[in-house]
Amino acid sequence: xxxxxxxxxxxxxxxxxxxxxxxxxxxxxxxxxxxxxxxxxxxxxxxxxxxxxxxxxxxxxxxxxxxxxxxxxxxxxxxxxxxxxxxxxxxxxxxxxxxxxxxxxxxxxxxxxxxxxxxxxxxxxxxxxxxxxxxxxxxxxxxxxxxxxxxxxxxxxxxxxxxxxxxxxxxxxxxxxxxxxxxxxxxxxxxxxxxxxxxx
Numbered sequence: 778x779x780x781x782x783x784x785x786x787x788x789x790x791x792x793x794x795x796x797x798x799x800x801x802x803x804x805x806x807x808x809x810x811x812x813x814x815x816x817x818x819x820x821x822x823x824x825x826x827x828x829x830x831x832x833x834x835x836x837x838x839x840x841x842x843x844x845x846x847x848x849x850x851x852x853x854x855x856x857x858x859x860x861x862x863x864x865x866x867x868x869x870x871x872x873x874x875x876x877x878x879x880x881x882x883x884x885x886x887x888x889x890x891x892x893x894x895x896x897x898x899x900x901x902x903x904x905x906x907x908x909x910x911x912x913x914x915x916x917x918x919x920x921x922x923x924x925x926x927x928x929x930x931x932x933x934x935x936x937x938x939x940x941x942x943x944x945x946x947x948x949x950x951x952x953x954x955x956x957x958x959x960x961x962x963x964x965x966x967x968x969x970x971x972x973x974x975x976x977x
Contacts, residue, residue: 778850873927
């Protein structure tokens with residue numbers, strides 16, 4: 778089972794060749810999922826797809842959802858792309874503990890930013906959108922190791938910058954920057970972002 782929290786307009790169940798027996802659960806706000814369903818009404822997913830309408834920023838709602846979903850499978854991967862950065866650090870800690878306590882959730886894929894990058898994103902977001910968007914908050918000082926304190930061990934960590942360079946999607950100045958060595962667990966003072974696979 779795959780549980781995609783704050784799924785947004787992600788269409789992987791339609792684009793990927795997945796086994797029909799796989800259950801894929803998407804969770805997001807009602808208005809986002811309604812819009813998505815309208816766009817995809819003529820398409821067919823390659824696996825069993827379920828959508829759940831919920832506000833994941835509400836802790837009680839999130840815990841109830843995770844408890845319910847945990848009973849639907851024995852081996853689940855959780856995806857939280859673009860979600861954790863909007864939560865305060867204590868909420869992310871609680872989130873990690875909630876996932877850890879449900880033995881169904883074996884793996885977790887998430888994106889993460891360094892404090893230095895967070896400051897840049899906060900400034901740019903404020904200038905572009907004003908105060909009408911939720912604040913960006915989460916960027917742990919110790920990078921992916923933050924989650925190890927909650928029982929989630931980093932299995933793979935991939936730099937977004939280096940991945941983009943490998944795919945030849947960067948201009949020359951950024952390609953040169955991507956040649957510099959990186960340590961995701963000690964990058965608090967420099968802009969860094971990555972995608973992590975964690976295991977419980």
